[in-house]
Every structure is written in C-alpha cells, then in structure tokens.
Amino acid sequence: MVIKVKTENEKVHEWLKQQLEDCADIDDRELKAGDKKAKIIYLKSVTDSQIINRFIITPFYETKDTKEFMEYVVSFPAEMEPKDQHEALSQLLKGFVIIFAENKYVAFQAKKMAGSGVTEASAEVNVQGSPDALTENLEVNLNLIRHRYQTANLKVELKVIGSISQSAAGILYDSTKVDNDVLKELKKRLDSIEAEVLITAGELEQELSGRKFHIFPTVVVTERPDRLVKSIEQGKIVVMLDKTKFAIILPSIFQDFFAAMDDRIQLPLVGWFLKGIRYAGLIATLSLPAFYVAFAAYNPEILRVQLTLMIAGSRVPVPYPAVIEVLLMLIMVEFLIEASIRLPKTIGPTATTVGGLILGTAATEAGLVGNVMIILVSAVAITNFVIPINMMNFSVRVLRYAFLLLASLFGLVGIVLGFVGIVVYLSQVRSFGRPYFNILADTNSRKGIS
Amino acid sequence: MKKILLFVCIAALLSGCNIRDVEKRAFVVAMGVDKAKEKDKLEISLKVSLPTGDPKAGLSKFTIITVQAESIAEAMRIAKSKIDKELDFGHTRVIMLGKNLLSEDIKPIIYWAQRRRDIQMISHIAAAQPDAKTVIAIQPKTETIPGSYLVNLFDREGSESPFVIPEYLFDLQRKISEFGWDPVLPLVEAQKDNLVVERAILLNDEKMKVTLSPDETRLLNILKDDEIKSSFTAIEHGKIKYTINEESSRAKFRISEGNHPTITFNVKMSGVLEEDRVEGYFTKEKAQEAARLIEQELNRKMVKLLMKCQKSKVDPLGFGLRYQATHVKKDEQEVWNELYPRIKFKVNSKVDIQSTGIIK
Numbered sequence: 001m002v003i004k005v006k007t008e009n010e011k012v013h014e015w016l017k018q019q020l021e022d023c024a025d026i027d028d029r030e031l032k033a034g035d036k037k038a039k040i041i042y043l044k045s046v047t048d049s050q051i052i053n054r055f056i057i058t059p060f061y062e063t064k065d066t067k068e069f070m071e072y073v074v075s076f077p078a079e080m081e082p083k084d085q086h087e088a089l090s091q092l093l094k095g096f097v098i099i100f101a102e103n104k105y106v107a108f109q110a111k112k113m114a115g116s117g118v119t120e121a122s123a124e125v126n127v128q129g130s131p132d133a134l135t136e137n138l139e140v141n142l143n144l145i146r147h148r149y150q151t152a153n154l155k156v157e158l159k160v161i162g163s164i165s166q167s168a169a170g171i172l173y174d175s176t177k178v179d180n181d182v183l184k185e186l187k188k189r190l191d192s193i194e195a196e197v198l199i200t201a202g203e204l205e206q207e208l209s210g211r212k213f214h215i216f217p218t219v220v221v222t223e224r225p226d227r228l229v230k231s232i233e234q235g236k237i238v239v240m241l242d243k244t245k246f247a248i249i250l251p252s253i254f255q256d257f258f259a260a261m262d263d264r265i266q267l268p269l270v271g272w273f274l275k276g277i278r279y280a281g282l283i284a285t286l287s288l289p290a291f292y293v294a295f296a297a298y299n300p301e302i303l304r305v306q307l308t309l310m311i312a313g314s315r316v317p318v319p320y321p322a323v324i325e326v327l328l329m330l331i332m333v334e335f336l337i338e339a340s341i342r343l344p345k346t347i348g349p350t351a352t353t354v355g356g357l358i359l360g361t362a363a364t365e366a367g368l369v370g371n372v373m374i375i376l377v378s379a380v381a382i383t384n385f386v387i388p389i390n391m392m393n394f395s396v397r398v399l400r401y402a403f404l405l406l407a408s409l410f411g412l413v414g415i416v417l418g419f420v421g422i423v424v425y426l427s428q429v430r431s432f433g434r435p436y437f438n439i440l441a442d443t444n445s446r447k448g449i450s
Numbered sequence: 451m452k453k454i455l456l457f458v459c460i461a462a463l464l465s466g467c468n469i470r471d472v473e474k475r476a477f478v479v480a481m482g483v484d485k486a487k488e489k490d491k492l493e494i495s496l497k498v499s500l501p502t503g504d505p506k507a508g509l510s511k512f513t514i515i516t517v518q519a520e521s522i523a524e525a526m527r528i529a530k531s532k533i534d535k536e537l538d539f540g541h542t543r544v545i546m547l548g549k550n551l552l553s554e555d556i557k558p559i560i561y562w563a564q565r566r567r568d569i570q571m572i573s574h575i576a577a578a579q580p581d582a583k584t585v586i587a588i589q590p591k592t593e594t595i596p597g598s599y600l601v602n603l604f605d606r607e608g609s610e611s612p613f614v615i616p617e618y619l620f621d622l623q624r625k626i627s628e629f630g631w632d633p634v635l636p637l638v639e640a641q642k643d644n645l646v647v648e649r650a651i652l653l654n655d656e657k658m659k660v661t662l663s664p665d666e667t668r669l670l671n672i673l674k675d676d677e678i679k680s681s682f683t684a685i686e687h688g689k690i691k692y693t694i695n696e697e698s699s700r701a702k703f704r705i706s707e708g709n710h711p712t713i714t715f716n717v718k719m720s721g722v723l724e725e726d727r728v729e730g731y732f733t734k735e736k737a738q739e740a741a742r743l744i745e746q747e748l749n750r751k752m753v754k755l756l757m758k759c760q761k762s763k764v765d766p767l768g769f770g771l772r773y774q775a776t777h778v779k780k781d782e783q784e785v786w787n788e789l790y791p792r793i794k795f796k797v798n799s800k801v802d803i804q805s806t807g808i809i810k
Contacts, residue, residue, distance in 0.1 A: 296472040301540020301568060305499075306595055308477060308541060309509045313501035315473040322471050 009039075009100045012085045016041055016098065019089055031060050038066060038101035042110065046095035051110040056097060070102050078109035090166070118144065123246075123390055124224050126262045133223045138170055138242035144225040145172060149232060153177075159190055161241075162198035168242040169204070172228070177235035182251055182432045186237055201246035202391070204239065208250070209431075215399060217257070217391040218431040219250040226261055251431035253438050257392035258282070281386030286400055288380050289326045290407035290415050292373070296322035298411030310372065317367030323408040325369050329377040330400070332359065337381065473501065476535035479512070479597030482582025483559055484548035486518045492551075493518050494525040495583040498533065499541075499596040512596035514587050522562045539568040543601045545575050545619065546582035546638065552651065552658035557626060564623050571620040574604040577635045577651050577658075584640045591643070600638065603647055612668045612680035613648040626655050629783055630770020634670065637661065652764045659762040666755050672717060673752060673767055675701045681724065682801075684743035692740040693725035694803055705773055711789055713769060715752065717799040723806045732806045741801040752797040760791065769793075 006014070020026045025045040031038045038060060042052065055076065063069040073079055080096070081104075082088040088098055088107060095111035118140065121133035134141045142156060157171040169190065173183060186208070193207045201221050209218045222228065223246050228238045231249040240247040249256070258278045263271040296315065300308050318325055336355045340348045360374045380400070387393045399422075406414030426437035480497040493516060500511040515532050519525035529537060545563055547556060563569050578585040593599040602608035604616035615634050625633040637649040648664040662670060671678050677698065684692040699719035706712050723740070726732050759766060773786045 297470065299540075300472045300475060300477070300538060301570065305477070305479060305541045305543070305597070306509065308472065309499055309501045309595065312472045312475070312477070313509065315471065316501060318473070 007103060009103055009105055012088065012105055013039060013041065013100055015085050016089060016092065020092070031057065033061050036060065036063075036066050036069070038069065038099060040097050040099050041092065042097040043092060043095070046093070046112055047097060047110040048095075048112040052097055055110070056099065056108060066101050070099075070104075070106070073099060073106060073108060076108065080107045080109070082107050093166075121223050124222060124227075124261075124388065126260060126265075128265045129261050130224075130226045132225055134225060134228075134240070134245050134247055136243050136245055138168055138240055141225070141240050141247070142170060142172075145228060145232075145238075148225060148229040149174075154232065159187075161190060161193050161195070161204070163194075163196050165197040165199060167198050170238075170240040170242075172232060172238040172240065174232050174235065177233070178237060179235055179251075179434075182434065183237060185432050186239070186250065190239075198241070199243065201239075201241050201244050201248050204241055205248050205391075208239075208248070214429070216254070216395050216426065216429065216436070217389075218252060218429060218436060219248045220252045220256050220389055221246050221248050221391055222389070223247075224261060230261075230264070251434040253431065253434065253436055254426060255438075257389040258387065260388040278386050278388070281383040282396060285380050285383040285386075285396055286403055287415055287418075288376055288383075289330055289400060290403035290418070291412075292376055293322045293326055293404060294407040294411045294415055297408070302412070311370065314370030314372045318370055319368075323404070325373055326377075326404060329363075329369055329373055330380070330404070333377055333381045334397070470536050474535055475538040476533050477501075477538050477541045479541055479595075480544040480546065480586050480600065481539075481542055482546040482548065482578060482586040483522065483551060484578075484581045484583055485550045485554070488518065491518050491520055492522060492525065493548075493583065494522060494529070495586050496529060496537070497586045497596055498537070509595050510589065510593065512589070514583070516583060522559060539566060540570065541597075542569050543573050544597055544604070545569075545573055546578040546585055547575065547635070548581040548583070549577055549579045549637070549651075549658075550581065552577055552635075552653065555656045556653075557656060560619070560623055560626060563619055569619070571618070573619040574600065575617050575619055575622050575635060576600065576604070576647070577637045579637055579639045585638050585645060588640055588643055588645055590645055599645060600647075604636070610679060611647070612671050612678050613664050615650045615667060615671055615674070615676075628771060630765055630772070630774055630786060631768040632764045632766050634766045652759060652762065652766050654764050659764045660758065662755075662758075665751070666758070669748075669752055669755050670766065672699050672719070673701050673715065673755075675699075682719075682721075682744045682748065684740045685747065686743055689727075690725075691728055691743065692723065692736075694721040694740065694744065694801070695724045696721040697804075703767070703769070703772075705769065705776070705793075707789075710794060711792070712794045712796055713756070715756075715795070715797040715799075717748065717752070717797060718802070719799070720802040720804050723803055726806075731810050737803045737806075741803055744801045745799045748799040748801075749797045752799070753795045756795040756797075760793070760795070763791070765790065 017026075017028060020043075023043065025043050026041070027044050028039070028041045031040065040052075040056060056073070059072050060069050063072055080091065082091055082098075088105065091107040092098055095109065096107040097110050099106050099108055118132050118135055120131040132144060134144065146154065151174070153174045153176045155173055155175050159169045159171065161167055161169050171186065189208050195203070195207060198204060198207070205217060205219050205221055220227075220231075228247055228249065232238055236249050236251065238247050238249055258275060260274070263274055266274065295303060296311060300312070315322070320328075336352060339355070340352045343351055356378070360378070363369045364371050364374055384393060384397055387396060403415060403418045406418045408414075410417060423437070429436040476498045478496045479499050482495040482497075484493040484495070486493040496515045496517075498513050498515060499509070500513060501509065502511060515529050517525040517528045517532065519528055526537065547559065551559075560575070563573065589596070590599045603611065603614055606614075606616070615636050617633060617635050622633050625631045632655060633653050635651045635653060636647050637651050639646045639649070648667065650662045650667040650670060651658050652660045652662065668680055672680070680696045682694055682696055683690055684694075696719045699717065701715060701717045703713055703715045706714065723732055723737075726736075728736065730736075770786050770790065773789075774782050777785075779785060
C-alpha cells in the first residue's frame, strides 16, 4: 500500500475547494496532455472564459512541458503569486484563476468586466459640457479621470474597505496641491471604518463624515468626472468606490453644493446669476411653506392688503388651519416626487401629470386647500430641484419641515429663529477639519479658507 | 431626543390661542372717528373688508361697524361683539378724523393709534367732511379693494395730485410733540358717491386752525419741497395767456434776523409749456414773459399763504424747528414765539420753461 503524501499544492487545492464547497459557479478542472499536468480552479461567474481559453488552456497544449507553460504564464503582468492560501482565496473571489503546476500555485487574472460602458450622467444633468458619467468599474473610472488630468502628480491609492464586501476604494489627489492634513485625516477615517458591507458612495460618505446626526452633507457625492477633475485641480481629494457610479469629493464646503458644472461654461455674469438663482431657490424652498403658515396664522399685516384679502378669501372654504393645509399638500407633493423617482421612466410623467394637475385642481375646487396654497406648493417643489447636488437637495427637503414646525409654533419669529439656527449650525460644521460654511471662501483655494 | 420632544410639546402648548387663521380675522382697512351726538362720546366707524372665497368675484366687499363709546379703546371692545371675527388693525392704512372732532383736542386719538402694536406707523391720517362715517362708507367706483382709493391718493401710487398733502401717523405724532412744526391734514370731502381730496387743514398741536383753498394747498405742497407735479397759469389783465406743466420744483428757505427779521424762500421750478393762447410760435421772448408772469403770481400768492399761516399762529413748514436747530440759546423757544408773529416773508421764485412740448 502506497501512502500518498499530499503535496503542499494538493493541500491548498483541497482547502480552496472546501472553502467554496456549495458554490455552483466554481470550476475545477485538470489539464492533461501526455505527462503534462496542471490544475486550474476558478469561479465561472467572475471570470472571462475567453481569457482562460486563450491565455491558459490553449498555451498549455502548445507548450512542450509544464515548466515552459508555467514560465509562459508567469510572464504575464496579470499573474500574481499569492503568499498563502488565504490570499489565493481572496484572489479567486476577485476573478483570478489559480493554476497549480510544478509544485507551486499562481494566480492569473481573468476578471470578467461586467461593468457597463460609459453612460451619460443622469443624476447631475447639464446643458453643455461633457455628458460622461462614472461607471461601476473603478478602472474605467480611473481611466476617465486620467484622460482628463494628465499629470504624474495625480496619485491613486487603493484601499479595501468593508470586511465582507471587500470594496476597493481609490483615493485620488494631486500630490502638489493636496492638503496633507486632510489626506491624513481621510486615511485615518478610512482605516477606522468597521462596516461589513459598503456598496454605495453615500454610505461611505456617512462613514467618513464622522457624525451620527447631521443635516447637511459634508462631502459632495457626484457622478461627473469633470467635477472630480475640477476638484482634484483645486486640491481636493476624490474617493472612488468600486462598483458604484458615484464618487465623493472632500473636503467640501457649503458653496460646492450650489455649483453646477455649467457655471464654468457660461459667461461670468450668467454664472453669477445662476448661482444667485440657486441660493434664492434654497431660501424659497426652505421658507415658503413656513411663511405661508406664519402669515396666515400669526402676522397677516406683513403683506399688502390685496394679497391678504386674496389669501383670506382662498382660505374661506378650507376647513383646517393653515398648518394642516400646508402639511397635507407638502406631503402629497413628497409622495408625487417619490413616486415619480421610483416609477419606470415611461410612466413617470403620467403619474406626475395625473397627480399634480388633477389633484391640485380638484383639491382647490373641492375647497380642501386654497388656490394660493397650490401655487405655493408647486413653487416649493420646483425651487427645490434648483439645487444641483442631489444630497443637498434631499437635506433641504427635510429641513423644510423644521421651518414649518417653527413657523407654526412661533410665527415669523420662528422663521428668523430657524435661519439663525441654520447659520449657527453651519458655522460649527467642519468638513475634514475645514470650515464648512465659509461663504466668502475662495472656491479655488485648496485650503478652503479664504 | 427625549428632550427635543419635550421641548416641542411644551412649545406647542405655549402658542395657545394666539393662532388665528387669516380667514378668521376681520381686516379693518379704514377707521373713522367722529364726535357722537351724546356729550363726551366718540363715534367710531370701522370699514371691515370681507374676503370672498372666489377670487374672480373681486375683493371690493366691505361692511361698516359703528360703535359709540367714551374712549376708542372702549369702542374696540364693544366692536368685538358686533362681528364674528377678530378685528385686525394690521391693514388700517387710513384713519379719518371727523371735522367736528378737529375743533377739539385730537391728541388722545393719535396717541391711541400710536400705542397700538398692530396699527402700522405708515397709516395715513386725514380729516373728513362732513364726517368720518360718511366718508368711510363711500365706495368710489374706481375703488377695487376697500380703502384703496384713499391709500392710492395719499401714497401717490396711483394719482399724483398736487392738491393732496398726505400725513403719516408717525409724522403727525412727531409734529405734535415737536416744537416749531405743526401738522397739516388733507381734507377728504364726500361728494355724492365720490371722495374728493383737494384741500388741507392747518392745525396747531391740538386743534384745527384754518382750512386752505385748493390753490393754497398746492402752493403749500410746493413750499414743503415735495417733489410734486403741478401746473401754473400765466394771467395778464385777467386773461389766460400760457399754462405750464411744472415737472420739478425745489424750495428752500432762510431765516435772517436783525432789525427786519425775514424768512426768504427761494423756489425754483422747471416745466414744459402746455397751453399757449397767444398767436404765433412760442419764442424765447414769450417764454421769458410767461415765466415772469408766473413768477410774479407765485411770489404774491406764496407770501399771502405764508402770512395766512403766520396770522393763525401755525407753522406747517417747520420754521420754528429750523430756528431752534440753528440757534443755541437758553430761551430760543420763547425768542421764536416772540419773533414769529412779526417776521416778514419774501419769496423769490424762478420758473424755467424747458420745452415747448413736441411742437414749437
């Protein structure tokens, strides 16, 4: 009886198979031709069979012996030699083929690129300028950035976050312009992330911001490579997470959330005007419902008599107090917005039309809400979309209700209180140690301090 | 979080009954105060606008609430029981004082209005003839919103009449409490179903002293240095020759003391020719003649007006205040009181006809 002593190779092979026991997509095959012998193991779902055929299986039968085959394989830049079986496993999961031959095992990259191609930006649309958006693939994204920022100073550091998701995060910055304090702080925070699964840039944003409860986003989440490049040029740091279409920019200040990429394309005067419009939109969307309540319930003397009488007239058939009226309509609009976001693109407009037009008209005719109220609610909904960055958009949407509450409790004073509160809050917020609400800051300054 | 919730709950209770929605308020757009027939009683009339549910129906409906009481504050309490809504004075832009009331002390009424938080300081005060109640109840055909007729006139938002001298509540109060400046109130006259404002009433700090004619009202407006458009006619031997449309005017005065204390007015105005009843083109000579005629007329009338004020011991242009401001003496008020009745007036007017219109 011959006692077969398992070689190191066989042990690793066994172990790997054990680890991936119930995975239907594992493929484990032996290549044999004459005295040539090799074993390969890989996950079919994450590897590209063409690459395996072309660079592993075909050469195996064309080379003289296993040694030559191994030499051939090792010559590829895609080849890696794992330190131990654990690294081999993680590489296997990433889309590597582990080849066992000649008493050693090597990993050969045969990743299947299931990523989508470069598509047009959908969350951050602009009129002119590049339509490209980031893709789900980190390498494609890096490619998009590199093409737009061709300097050796653009550094890319890779870090793995998420103990289960193993998401690769690329930290991009211009080494000559970056603020090293922020970079250090970022790395510290990335290291301290304890999440198991991290899939979206938004989650990363929350993990990084270091606060449990915050109203305003402190880093910009964007899908536009041109915005990323502009930020890198300004000395900011970009963190790109693999498998997500969005990247985050930090440190960011309040103003960044109100800048669209169009602003740079337009003439300066037009750019300023657009910016002004956005801030006006911010104030309007925050305070209009609150003003209505404050006006209708507390201080009807602040408006002109025509308007007062008109609002009073429109409210005559309304059975509920102004706060309830506003709240009802606002929530109705929120439903509309939510519904039209989640609906397929083909039904979306229909839902909005049906909901918005018919509901609004019918509600006023039935006397459930005043005419003025409908105008106001639509104005609020529209002005809200003026803010170009999605996350800020949502923050403002929520904050509106705080203003409504304040106005319903304290009237006009409540609104003033709300604005004072926001300014106080914003002033103490820091984005990676940089003052967040630095309105007078030079946005081109890399320090974020004027 | 618990603390925040607690705070919200408590805050919600704090507001209590203060919330009164806009449709549950009755907006008093104009208010009239008259002397009641009973002795020592006031008659208060409130013009309350009635909002309608349909915006197409217009906003011009209103009702009048009349209350008689010893004091205005008391009248307000009584008025509350005459309407189902809360009276809101936030839009009371016009307060009318009946002419019969002006012969008594108007200070209490002004001070009451001043003290109210909700009556806006930019409210207009005017005198009413025959009485405030009648004037308030009239709705001129062009009035679209209750009370807007008078507000438009006084604000000079709509018609810009040289015969209207508006008086704000804050200004009236200031003039009453200030030395050497007396208030002028516009007089609103009810004529059938229309309101006419073309005269002004001069008051000393308490009561009515003299009523000005429309022409005098216009001249006072010019002397007040208000930027007001008006027209002046050059008359020679009782025949109208030219009329100019005055477009801008400046009036400045100087007080000189000495043996013959005088107040010298320098009035400069410029305008456009509007009517020429003399044959021929409007030449430079004719322009000079027209200007000279108007200047003479103005000088004469203005001096007369100023002397009228002097005679009735009122000071609507603030001479006394100017004197006090430019003289540092212990007894400048007494000196002025002694000086004013014997001061002389001199008016130098300068008329500049800038254009002849679009024809020669």
